[in-house]
Amino acid sequence: MTSSSIEIRAVVIAGKGGVETLSIATRSLRAPGPGELLVEVAAASCNRADIVQRRGFYAAPAGTVQDIPGLEYAGTVAQVGEGALRYKAGDRVMGIVAGGAMATHVLVHEREAMPVPKNLSLTDAGAIPEVFLTAYDALFLQAGLKTGETMLVHAVGSGIGTAAIQLARAISATSVGTSRTADKLERCAKLGLDIGIVSADKTFAKSVLEKTGGRGVDVLLDTVGASYLGENVQALASRGRIIVIGLLGGVAGELPLGALLAKRASITGSVLRSRPLEEKATLAQAATAALIPLFERGTLVPVIDRVMPMSEIRAAHEYLESNASFGKVVMTWD
Numbered sequence: 001m002t003s004s005s006i007e008i009r010a011v012v013i014a015g016k017g018g019v020e021t022l023s024i025a026t027r028s029l030r031a032p033g034p035g036e037l038l039v040e041v042a043a044a045s046c047n048r049a050d051i052v053q054r055r056g057f058y059a060a061p062a063g064t065v066q067d068i069p070g071l072e073y074a075g076t077v078a079q080v081g082e083g084a085l086r087y088k089a090g091d092r093v094m095g096i097v098a099g100g101a102m103a104t105h106v107l108v109h110e111r112e113a114m115p116v117p118k119n120l121s122l123t124d125a126g127a128i129p130e131v132f133l134t135a136y137d138a139l140f141l142q143a144g145l146k147t148g149e150t151m152l153v154h155a156v157g158s159g160i161g162t163a164a165i166q167l168a169r170a171i172s173a174t175s176v177g178t179s180r181t182a183d184k185l186e187r188c189a190k191l192g193l194d195i196g197i198v199s200a201d202k203t204f205a206k207s208v209l210e211k212t213g214g215r216g217v218d219v220l221l222d223t224v225g226a227s228y229l230g231e232n233v234q235a236l237a238s239r240g241r242i243i244v245i246g247l248l249g250g251v252a253g254e255l256p257l258g259a260l261l262a263k264r265a266s267i268t269g270s271v272l273r274s275r276p277l278e279e280k281a282t283l284a285q286a287a288t289a290a291l292i293p294l295f296e297r298g299t300l301v302p303v304i305d306r307v308m309p310m311s312e313i314r315a316a317h318e319y320l321e322s323n324a325s326f327g328k329v330v331m332t333w334d
Contacts, residue, residue, distance in 0.1 A: 006031070006105065009103065010025060010104070011102035012068055013067045019314040027103070031081070032084070037093065038077070038106075039073060039108060041333065043073070044101040047071055048246075068101075068102060073094060073126070074094040074126040075093065086110045094113070094126070109281065112284050114292065117292055126328075126332070136163075136286075137287075141286070151217060153165070153175070157177075157187065158223065162303040176197065176212070176217055177197070178196075179199065180198065181198070203231060205235040216236045217236060218240055218241065228253075229255055230254060242267040244268070302328065304327055304329075312331075
């Protein structure tokens with residue numbers, strides 16, 4: 001340990017496999033460099049990406065710590081690096097990272113950090129960055145969702161789904177959501193979901209068309225991937241846009257090109273984790289301007305299923321894998 005590093009605690013993944021590979025360990029972290037912030041983490045949500053990483057199928061990008069999971073954080077600035085002017089020690093910040101957020105401290109560039117909404121706790125804020133930035137980027141910056149259009153999101157009871165519902169409602173777009181259970185659809189209706197569809201058998205296009213008067217949806221936020229590909233295209237309106245952000249249903253599927261061409265539709269893949277600093281900084285600043293005021297007015301709210309201590313990280317992974325969660329599972333340091 002040198003004078004320029006600090007001792008931290010972190011969740012670590014020892015090899016690939018089940019939850020038995022997870023533990024809490026002590027590590028060292030360097031001091032913040034130019035333009036960087038050292039953030040003392042109060043909360044970091046557990047995401048499905050962490051599960052896939054633990055299983056050995058979603059490695060952190062090169063240059064990122066490989067065995068400490070965590071894609072989002074909320075905490076307090078502990079130190080600022082040379083030339084960092086946006087925040088000072090003691091400021092509350094949140095954001096996304098390529099990995100390493102499930103630690104007592106994390107290093108981030110100041111341009112990637114977002115201020116925590118004044119009316120929210122750090123625990124609340126820990127449920128915001130990954131899902132709201134992903135949904136905001138996919139729906140508005142990439143798919144161009146507009147007022148009066150219709151948006152469909154799969155696994156609507158997930159963190160991404162509950163964020164997408166609220167973002168659509170904020171611009172008066174119609175939201176459609178699929179879930180394997182009616183209970184989650186009922187809970188989403190309270191968040192503003194306009195149309196809920198049970199998709200237990202992986203079919204939904206017919207119901208979407210019926211409930212939209214045969215028109216289909218303008219934007220489809222796909223968290224599933226291959227197993228829903230054909231149905232996704234069938235559910236689109238003319239000039240509809242599919243944004244694929246998850247592959248839980250597989251990586252290779254059959255694409256109905258005839259329907260894609262006839263509808264003049266498009267399919268785009270998106271991932272935040274591996275984007276370079278400039279792109280992440282641009283997104284963080286755009287989202288700060290667009291979303292923070294909506295959180296402070298109560299138009300947007302983080303949806304939290306449960307809060308668990310970081311020492312129970314194995315139980316958190318098991319709970320997420322059960323598909324019983326609604327919204328986010330937030331981990332805090334005890």
